[in-house]
Amino acid sequence: MADYKTNCPHTSDHKPKCVCRHVFAGLSEQYYRFFNGQSHEYDLVCNQCKKYLDRIRINMKKVCHTCFEKIESDGEFVKFLGAPEITKNSGKLSFEHLRTPGPIIAGRSIRAIQPIIGVGGSKWVMVDSTSAVSILDLESFTLVTVTFLDLEKVNLNGKIGIKVSADGHYAAIVSRVNRIDGERDSNKGVVLDLHSGLETMVLDRGDYYTELSEFSIAFYDYNDKVYLVHATDWNRLDVSDPATGELVTERSFKQRPKEAWRFKYKAGSEFYGNLIVSPSNKRIADFGWCWGPYGALSSWSLPEWLEKNVWEADNGPSKFDMNSYQYYWDGAVCWINDNTICAWGIGDDDENLIAGAMIFDARNGKQLSWFPGPGPSLFTYDQYLFTTELEGNSTSVWDVESGKRLHQEADFTPNCYHHGSQQFLTALEDGSFIISYLSSPD
Ligand SMILES: [Zn+2]
Ligand SMILES: [Zn+2]
Incomplete structure (x- = not known):
């Protein structure tokens, strides 16, 4: 040595x-x-x-x-x-793109779309500009409308969010509306049974600055049952049975134990934001914010929350902060595996974040590594990290071990990724779609 x-x-x-x-x-x-x-x-x-x-x-x-x-x-x-040097290793990987035979949703625009990842095939749930909730099948090229949203509950003028259970049985659809003078915010949503088209729950997280972060919703599977995590107030997450709306995490904030306060006892609390569940549904991550303001990326164990400690999401022993950022939250994040999380941006301040990925151990919050280059959109992981650079209008494929960029595809900015069918989906203006796959010669 x-x-x-x-x-x-x-x-x-x-x-x-x-x-x-x-x-x-x-x-x-x-x-x-x-x-x-x-x-x-x-x-x-x-x-x-x-x-x-x-x-x-x-x-x-x-x-x-x-x-x-x-x-x-x-x-x-x-x-x-200055800027860190991006390591490149191009050559082996490429994308194949297939366009649907004709327009499937002509005359409407997509407000939100998510894949159904656990049922095989290429199925997607979407909300469009007519308030229709439909299932799009890109194997048979069909579109089946399940129901229309109740516009009293989901305000289509807001930013529409959607999450779908892996079995395709339930969808949570939420609207985040900014403050309008003289009006209350409308940060509400519904849970739909996609088999019957019926509403099973109404979601409401109040109006205390809730327009400033994503409406927290996420489905996960545990012991062969589907659960929904959802915001029930600005500083509260709960778990419910999406079939019946039954609350699983009953607790009174008036009797909140001292150890269930994060930050300063009785002074600090957090506004929850975007939630993502780890691949085997063992942990969940939240990218919300606290007064300062600063964004806080944290994660905790889902089984511990359900089985052991009803305060686990508030401040349980399995909850760890990974990074905090001045004036920046709800950024791009994805799970690499059940223990490792990858977040966009190098730095700790929204005015000073450079393009790149930081990798954290979710079990203790420690930063494991970082590498420069990835853009802030389409942050998704499936063997490789896929990111979209909107400025360059391109999508890149990264090896997270080495931090090398393995491929960059020009003129390609897909809307989302299907972890089941391993397809990228791009919606075109005429109502047709492009399905893309990563292919490698090996
Ligand atoms: Zn020294
Ligand atoms: Zn000096």
Whole structure:
């Protein structure tokens, strides 16, 4: 093992990292992370040195990795400078695209669409601009309308969200409406039985700043039964049986035990946001926000919540924060497996996030790795991480182990991904669709 010389009191097993002499000497607490053109490596530089990035090398001190991390955590990070290098390894993968024979939904526009992932085939549930809820089958190219939404309960002027149970039996459809002067917000929704077309539940999370984050809804399976997690207030999530609406997580916030308060006892609470469930339905992640405001990406165990501790979602022992971000929440996230979660954006402030992915261990909240490049849309994982860069109008395929971009497909920005059929769906303006697959020669 090589021992590298450093300017700190330690030798280093790894190539030392660089810090400007002012940050090194503690003359500047604030520091900038400057990507120095060598892959993901960055140096720490002060406000003065950042003006001379082309010639700061003479001002740099070498430190071991432990000292580097200590300087980072003790000081105050201001901004990234430059850009990390994206590692590319193109060649083997490509996409195949198939267009449906003709328009399937001519004359209407899609307001929300989600796949039915557990029933085989290529089925999707969609809400369109006429308030129809339909099942789209892209094997038979048919569209069957199940019902029309009750517009008293789901305001089509709002941002429509939809989640579908894996067995295709239930859909939760919600509307998030921004504050209108003199009117209450309308952050409400319904649960539909897609077999009968009947409404089984009405969803309501109140109007206390609930327009600022996604309406939290997620289905999951546990012991061969379907459950729905849904927001029942700005700071409360519950689990219900979507067939009957029966509440499974009955608890009174008036008798909330001290340990069930997150942050400061009786002062802190959180606004829930977008929920995503891990592949085997073991954990759930929320990307909501707290006063500051800052976004908080957290996760907890679903079986613990149902079996052991009714306060698990509030502040149970399995709940961990992965990252917090000034003024940024409901960002793109996906599960890699039941223990690992991947979130878009490198940094901790909405004004200072650079394109990339951060990977966390959901069981303790620790960051495992990061890599630069991925864009903020279509964040989905299935063997590879798929991301869409709207600026470049392209979709990229990433290996999360190495952080390498394996392929980039130009002029391709699909709406969503079907984990069952492994298809990407793109809706076209004329009412037809393109189905795309990743193909590899191996
Ligand atoms: Zn300096
Ligand atoms: Zn050191």
